[in-house]
Amino acid sequence: MSAGVDERGTEARATIVDVARHAGVSKSTVSLVLSGSSLVAESTRTRVSQSMSDLGYIYHRGAATLRGAKSRVLGMVINDLSNPFFVEMAIGIEEACQGGAFIPFIANTVENPVRQLQVIRSMREYGAAGLALSPAIASSALELKPLLSDMPVVQVMRRLPGLRASIVAPENRFGARKAVQHLIGLGHKRIAFVGGFPAMSVREERLAGYAEALDEAGLPYDPALVIEAPINPSGAAGVAPQLLRSSTAALCFNDVVAIGLIRAFAAAGVEAGRDFAVVGFDDIDEARHIFPALTSVAVNGRALGARAAQLLMRQLASGDFAPENILSPTTLVVRVSCGASRQPGVSS
Amino acid sequence: MSAGVDERGTEARATIVDVARHAGVSKSTVSLVLSGSSLVAESTRTRVSQSMSDLGYIYHRGAATLRGAKSRVLGMVINDLSNPFFVEMAIGIEEACQGGAFIPFIANTVENPVRQLQVIRSMREYGAAGLALSPAIASSALELKPLLSDMPVVQVMRRLPGLRASIVAPENRFGARKAVQHLIGLGHKRIAFVGGFPAMSVREERLAGYAEALDEAGLPYDPALVIEAPINPSGAAGVAPQLLRSSTAALCFNDVVAIGLIRAFAAAGVEAGRDFAVVGFDDIDEARHIFPALTSVAVNGRALGARAAQLLMRQLASGDFAPENILSPTTLVVRVSCGASRQPGVSS
DNA sequence: TTACGGAATTAGCACGTTCCAAAAGTCACG
DNA sequence: CGTGACTTTTGGAACGTGCTAATTCCGTAA
Structure with a gap:
């Protein structure tokens, strides 16, 4: 009786009390119907349900969480949705949920720590039950810490050193080592590592695997071959000439860098796999389709996201938020861009 | 004094009252500080702010909206985040926000109407102020309608017939017409339209432009040349043989279909632009990079998203939710896949 | 008849915030 | 010292829901 105006107006949204009045019961009964309790008689349940749809009732979750009910919202804070890998990861989380x-x-932080802070704060304010977080590059664990207390948080893919939170990440070091071993096996002596900047956890791990493989093979670790670059196609293009001068092969920080590199090479008449060996990391969909097809360390972002979500939900169910670390396996997928079917170029 | 336990515990979150007590003021004053009111003295403001960070206070937006405050959350309901075009659109919305x-x-509905319903309901329950909606394919306006009353809703890209809500969409018909005119100008007589299914609004509009251009040129509209297919690479691959038999050129529903088609052709030894003309729609980033480079009708998803967000925010500011329609321009970007530099194949 | 027990329903407080009206404090002026 | 004007602060009633404990209803056994 208090709701039902058809055109837009100031008509307040129907509440549980309106529904109760409309159905001729108390608000407690309506609350029981809402929670699907078996206490309420079948006839009452249908009558109340009817009233709810008659009035266009919409549950007010703010009021509910206020009273102490648990929220069913998981926040996903993703650093960069324009990277297909993170989109895959997000889809994996969603599927698991x-x-x-x-x-x-x-929420997409666009690698912006300020925005990341805003976004996490918002999610907490709105009562998210847990957080899957892929931290933006220059994040500060100190700033984040107070925002993340008393709620389960899983860091996916990236890890932030000072943060006491679970981690779900790929075996970056192992994967990188395998990739570099493969390049060494093809005869390469001067192998570069391209992309990213120091203090990025993923880069450090992959770089460690790179160094390990060199060391195993008795090759020197030459800092001049470790080349920093922004994680986007033009960043890769910018260091392409330098690479050609200094090395015959490169392990790229990730596929975005590798693909940018292959394209920059192509524009300069250099063909990856024939004139220069390129290996990527992540194995995004495009790796399979680019010419020449990209050899890459496969991560399976979807599975990674799914594991993170499962861990989060398990922690929420048990109430035990003690941090856990999950390492997800990586495998080298050999295609064309590493020149597996050829010998490395003779020109030094 | 009631908060501050370091390890995880049952310690309740600090409330505005705790802050007030800690700072030696009333909760009303704290509330004023929170809303940035100029009424409160500078010295008091700093003292209260200090108490807030001391106690790790987190604003409880549920309680606030309960009392009647306006929410600052915009819901974005996107049908398919694995399509880069929609990711661009989402980023555009975000930037504008x-x-x-x-x-x-x-929230990603994965083209699933049931999930879409859940997601929209959730967003309402959590008090979203407005909605940017790119409806899933088989959405029912009837089911959606009651969920969307009394809140500004903008349909982006796609439109759902029975829904009374604003629309922000590209000039699909015009763009498709230009594309087909271009193909006709290159000498093609048998031009197919590939991808999507009836009842998809975007397809209907693009198909209308296709038919218009044929009609203008005196070419017959042949239903056998309008080929349905799922909007993904393998869907396109499935109809590739049929296309080769029936036509010499195709306007694809969108770039995802066009790219799938080009790849399927390539696998069969058919080169787009040389043996068969392919034109896409949306002009996603990959269109520029695939071989051969894809001729496409550019939509600029980022700008489209931005316009939608701006409209939404304007409506929220003014309180006037009357539906508006915004058409965003489209332009044909000619690259290689349409064979602009060649004549169409002589083989019928 | 009363007593009992289970099923179904309800009253009413609590949650953390905003907002209104009103109170208290401060200052200058006569 | 009283008055008025202005600045700053405060008490308390909502808001919509969940939960606990209490109440009513109804049928059956003593």
Whole structure:
């Protein structure tokens, strides 16, 4: 009776009390119907349900969480949705949530720590039950820490040193080592590592694997071959000439860098796999399709995201938020860009 | 005094009252500080702020909206984040929100109407102020309608017939017409339209432009040349043989279909632009990079998203939710895949 | 008849915030 | 010292829901 105006107006949204009045019961009964309690008689349940749809009732979750009910929202804070790898990861998280009756909300921080702070704060303010976080590059664990207390947090893919939170990440070091071993096996002596900047956890791990493989093979670790560059196609293009001068092969920080590099090479008449060996990391969809097809260390972002979500949901169910570390396996997928079917170029 | 336990515990989150007590003021004053009111003395403001960070206070937006405050959350309901075009659109919305002090939350419906319903319901329950909606394919306006009353809703890209909500969309018909005119200008007589299914609004519009251009040129509209297919690479691959038999050129529903087609052709030894003319729609980033480079009707998803967000924020500011329609221009970007530099093949 | 027990329903407080009206404090002026 | 004007602070009633404990209803056994 208090709701039902058809055109837009100031008509307040129907509340549980309106529904109760409309159905001729108390608000407690309506609350029981909402929570699916078996206490309420079948006839009452249908009558109340009817009233709810008659009035266009919408549950007010703010009021509910206020009273102490648990929220079913998982926040996903992703650093860069324009990188297909992170999109895959987000989709993996979403898929896993569907099974567990959680609703994931995504926010894109665009690698901006300030925005990341805003976004996490918002998610907490709105009562998210847990967080899957892929931290922006220059994040400060100190700033984040107070925002993340008393809620389960899983860091996916990237890890932030000072943060006491679970980690779900690929075996970066192992994967990088395998990739460099492969290049060494093809006869390369001067192998570069391209992309990213110091203090990025993923880069450090991959770089460690790179160094390990060199060391195993008795090759020197030459800092001049470790080349920093922004994680985007033009960043890669910018260091292409330098690479050609200094080395015959490169392990790239990730596929975005590798693909940027292959394209920059192509524009200069250099063909990856024939004139220069390129290996990527992540194995995004495009790696399979680019010419020449990109050899890459496969991570399976979807599975990674799914594991993170499962861990989060398990922690929420048990109430035990003690940090756990999960390492997800990586495998080298050999295609064309590493020149596996050829010998490395003779020109030094 | 009630907060401050370091390890995880049952310690309740600090409330505005705790802060007030800690700072030696009333909760009303703290509330004023939170809202940035100029009423409160500078010295008091700093003292209260200090108490807030001392106690690790987190604003409880649920309680606030309960009392009647406006929410600053915009919901983005996106049908398919694995399509780069929609990712671009989402990023456009996000960018626009940053200027307007709104926080966008993304949800991915994976083209699943049931999930879409859940997601929209959740967003309403959590008090989203407005919605940017790119409806899933088989959405029902009837089911959606009651969920969307009394809140500004903008349909981006796609439109759902029965829905009374604003629309921000590209000039699909015009763009498709230009594309087909271009193909006709190159001498093609048998031009197919590939991808999507009936009842998809975007397809209907693009198909209308296709038909218009044929009609203008006096070419017959042959239903056998309008080929349905799922909007993904393998869907396109499935109809490639049929296309080769029936036509010499194709306008694809979008770039995802076009790229799938080009790859399927390549696998069969058919080169787009030389043996068969392919034109896409949307002009996603990959269109520029695939071989041969894809001729496509550019939409600029980022700008489209930005316009949608701006419209939404304007409506929220004014309180006037009357539906508006915004058409965003499209332009044909000619590259290689349409064979602009060659004549169409002589083989019928 | 009363007593009992289980099923179904309800009253009412609590949650953390905002907002209104009102109170208290401060200052200058006559 | 009283008055008025202005600045700053405060008490308390909402807001919509969940939960606990209490109440009613109904049928059956003593």
